[in-house]
Amino acid sequence: MAFFPFLLIGIALLIAFGAFFTVKQQTAVIVETFGKFSSIRHSGLQFKIPIFQRIAGRVSLKIQQLDVIVETKTLDDVFVRLKVSVQYVVIKEKVYEAFYKLEYPHDQITSYVFDVVRAEVPKMKLDNVFVKKDDIAIAVKAELQDAMIEYGFDIIKTLVTDIDPDSQVKEAMNRINAAERQKTAAQFEGDAQRILIVEKARAEAESKRLQGQGIADQRREIARGLEESVEVLNRVGISSQEASALIVVTQHYDTLQAIGEETNSNLILLPNSPQAGSDMLNNMVASFTASNQMSEAMKQQQIAKDASKNDTK
Structure with a gap:
């Protein structure tokens, strides 16, 4: 019988240790x-x-997240997979309902998500x-909030995190x-090439x-210079025709001199005799004379036509 006291002590210690327990932060313990x-x-x-009471379960009061993947069809007959993330938490004042009324909250939330998504997405085209x-997420949250509040769960947020056609x-x-x-590019x-072409044409x-x-x-300056040269020569008794011949010859030889100064030039000016200046002058005078005669003849014809019209009237 010597071990009997030790047995009593052991039983007392077991009872004492079984009577006390700790509960972690953000956790609720159900005692039955x-x-x-x-x-x-x-x-x-x-x-x-001890013996009479036991811990029936522990309920986390932390915010939890459940990801639900739903496959459905859009209005334009495109199959698409949506990933809906539901963030929820057990209401501290409704731990009893969360523990006793609903055995599998994940399955319940998943069912509501499927129901709402498959009711909303078939009304929309894929682009919509x-x-x-966000409208789909709001509809899911509204449906879950109304359904899960009875079981002690508060829906914090719902997010459509992925859309996979x-x-x-x-x-x-x-x-x-x-x-x-590619079309935009x-x-x-x-447009850039057209602008370049337009700007180049303008330039x-x-x-x-x-x-x-x-x-x-x-x-204009050359004509003014020639006019002044002729006037200077006229003052010293040189006629206009002689002055013109002198200017033409002078410019002719100035041109020959300028060409001769170019060492890399392959240009040959023909003719280059002294008679060339006189020939050019004679041709110019003949052209001016012919032009004046034609102009005078056209004026006479116009006068005759006007006189004929007046006689007819």
Whole structure:
């Protein structure tokens, strides 16, 4: 019987250790007495009656996330997979409902997500599914919130985190996007080339205009210089025709001198005899005379026509 006291001590220690337990932060413990709900214990050191009471379960009060993948069809007959992330938490004041009323909350949430997504997505075309994914998430949250609040769960947020169309549809969409980008790039390149061509044409036109203006100014100055030269020669008794011949001959030999100074020039000016200046002058005088005669003849014809019309009237 010597071991009997030790047996009593051991039993007492077991009972003592079994009476106390700890509850972690953000956790609730369900305590039952003879299988019936007794109390809910929160974080800290807690006491229960050994043998009579037991810990039925622990409920996490942390925010949890459940990812649900739903496959459905859009309005334009495209199969698409949506990943919906549901963030939920057990309401601290409704731990009893969360523990006793609902055995598998994940399955319940998943069923509601499937129901809402398969009711909303078939109303939309594929492009609208991408654009209105927030509307789908809001509809899921509203449905879950109304359904799960009864079981002690609060839906914090729902997110449509991924939209994955059928692989062939994605390839087609990528080809369409690539074609659109190539079309836009071609349009920009065409606009750039057109601008370059227009600007180049404007620059050439401006260059020609300035070149023509320069030539006109040059000829105007040459004419003014010739006029002044003839006037100077007239003052010393040289007639206009002789002055013109002298100017032509002088310019002829000035040109020959300028060509002779060019060492790399292969130009040959023909004819280059002294008679050449006189011939050029005679040809010029003959051309001016013929032109004056033709102009005078045309004036006489016009006068005769006008007189004939007046007689007829």
